[in-house]
Amino acid sequence: MQNVRMILDVDTGIDDSMAILLALKTKHIKVEGITTVFGNTDVAQATRNTLQVIEVSGVPYEVPVAMGADRPLVREWRGPVTHIHGNNGIGNCELPMPKGKPLAESAAEFIVRMVNTHPNELTLVFVGRMTNLAIALAQDPSIASKVKRLVIMGGAVKVPGNVTPVAEANISGDAEAAHRVFESGIPITLVGLDVTMQTIIGETERLQLMASPVPGNEKAAAFIGEAFKFYFEAYEKQNGFYGSPLHDPLAVAVAAFPDLVATEEHYVRIETKGTMSYGATLVDFRRTVPVTNASVALGVDSPRFLDYFINTLKS
Template sequence: MEIIDDIVAIILALATPNIDVRAITLTHGNTTIGNTVRNATTLFSVLEKQTEYYKTHGGPTDKFQTSRPALAIGAAMPIKSTQILASYFHGEDGLGEIHTTASVDQQQHPHFTYKDWQSLIISDQEILDAEDTLYRKEKQHSPLYTTSPRSGCDEILFQLAQAQPFTVTIVAVGPLTNLALALENDPKTFCLAKRIIILGGAIDVPGNTSPFAEFNFLADAHAAKAVLETTHGYKPNTTIEDKLALHQTNGWCPLHVVMLSIDAGEACSTFPVSLLERYSPTVDTPLSQFITPILEFVADKSREYGKRQEHIALFDPVCIGLLLDFEASLATKTPKLPVQDQTAKSYLHRVIESGRLIQRRGGWTTYFEDVRVETEGEFTRGMCCVDRRVFIGKQWTGVSTNVEVVREGPNASFLQRVMEAMYDIHLND
């Protein structure tokens, strides 16, 4: 988590009662790690005000309170490459200048930031260890989160070790440095993840940061390469029993990685500016006062750079919708159908198209692909490389992957979810 659409993703996850958010690991990315920490503590202070608002003005009494995640500071720099930032688009603070400047209506917003925000990230263990009881009382954290004494990569491993095998989904919406470091430190524990959902990469479209690379993959191409290579040997029909047997025998099993690249992400994440203009003036809550100027900032920047005129793209919260729909499809008690059956209705359709295994479930269409990440190219670092040859006379060298790539996804349910999470607006009413 680091910047604007990451914030929306966190809001959506915390607003969804059937998602148990166990940890949020912070990382470098579009802004510095220091700004990331400030943005995280700011978000939780706003959500705390929002829960108080619900108590006095009416509203969902348990919203934002069903999870109490651990907040862990992760990597400040990529593994090997030079750090890149995107302050030109996301603001110097990574959050649309919410901490420093005025919105379009000249209403100042720095009041969202705690003056002593650095102290909010002190670990709970340090608070408990303090002898001064007054200090302990003053430093009690928000009821909505705890702070971890562990680094971001160690927090990932801690959560995986504490949970039952193959029950934790990792949703990665920034550079993959924290994941790659966790993998390097303890691959045996890391592969106990149920799946990893990634926002990143550009396969059949140009990059959004370089001609060939999407930002998250460019920001740490070595990390992206390492995480995708964990899918080497992955088979979609592998059962939990098979995974446990592999893990017990080999100390390792291939991971299920789902990749939402900007190819499909653009259409899935379309957020019309008209929705913001229509509904935001009708809602006046702590959360709406916080999120509206941030989204207005993104809309202005999108127009400035000529990317979009009528909508903005909120890629990261799409990953939360993907998680919800995948879990809902798995919970459907409908028998799996043979690959050849392309017409029967089921929660999971598997067909073969152009040699690819295509899956359709929960409104999403995905396919499995051997995706490699370029790490050293002068112009192509972070590029997703796919073998497009019709006749393959010579196989690739190196480690093959088997990544589940999203091809299509629903936009209507995405809009409903984010509007309800941010503004308590039900679009279908």
Template structure:
């Protein structure tokens, strides 16, 4: 089976909203989504994470203008966590001060829509019940707010694909926590226990998907518009990985989660209850209860809905699809 289905035009396109904090790997995921014939991107919602929310909105508008897709609305999300905490750290050392590799692009002409991100999510899920996939590439604040705003949201949304968690491995903020979950652990716990169809794609999986220096050289030599844009912004991201992980490549976190939403056969998963540690030294830790033991006593794990947690990924197919779609742009 090829990574791309050329005959997909006959099928109903999968409607997706990308909740995003762009971010270099977010940029790659957004570009791949725009080049994916299987999906229709019906909106971007913005959240703090790699950058603060205001800059995430600016970057989202900029990326859509650069892609010639100003028809896609951008809804600005929360500036604070679900418990009204402020974002203490942003990943400017990973993505650059502007979130886009310190390229200092001119400000976008477009503006976000009036609606807040949670209100937009609720509206679109009720317009397309069971058909909307939300791909959450940052902290889960907007998604948790949508769940609180409308009790029907968890059932109306088709699937929520979460880039987040460090299941069975160390985190990337500290040994316990992965960055997106750490950004708002309370929101993550709300989403994981909401009863929505949730697929978590954690760094246990995304660390298997590496875009190498050689891949980057291939992108640089192609005429693809998106490939050329990315080669400008990638240097900061590659140098961070060289310094932090001593590797000649970068992890493709966001594109992996995006493609798992587009083509679920790229990952395998296990199912169980996931809870998130919301305080203390292991704040942001994601714990999967695999249901192999039945516990007698009633606890915070009892009667909670299950979610899917990705355990394997077809890394070569993800890389191949990312490369093809960026180079054909």
């Protein structure tokens, strides 16, 4: 199994926390750094949450954290998603104050430095707005040819959006940044709502994740159980079912096991001008453009993914 050297970009809410834990606990992933961005909560809170989750994970190596953008490139930030992720972004769970601190350099500076230092070796996994990467590309466009692969949790291709009828939250949260990234030439795998909405877990899995934690995983197991309880209750109020999709963890999983999803090569553009369609992910299924810029995930092996997710987080 090929090792994956990863930079993970997060707006650490509840599912971001689970994505961080999944990446840190997957044996063939080495998390080279985590960058933070506004989104589910403000970037300062996202950074604090990230440091806390890293420490709860028990990861045996140091993971640098770089704080990034606090607003979109062009538009105003719509504010934190407290009704889904709680006032602190992690379901109002109270974790110990982190001992670690973020790096002095920004997320964009960290990305540029790391990609230039390790050309064609790093997989970037972005599970929030793509603002940090857009800024990094503006600072050094050459990094586009040096990224091994970019896995994006974002977009709604053949399914409805989750913030508007056509737009998904991460893309529409900064569509201008997403547009720049898709036009950059970076090799992209798009993991959107078409597949993440097929990865639903509920109370049975939550209890399974909490039960009989292995020595050293007690704090993580308790946090997972408490955070998912808040998340499930929020989803029940919002969507009418007690459970949740595993949006961000699936992107990490695809970076680790690309064959978890069935993909098609297409040309993808992001709508940045429309009033009703802002943030829409437009896929050229008719192939009117003679090039492609993304592998678009349209199918997922949900049972295999869920088995991997549960077993890894219990380890």
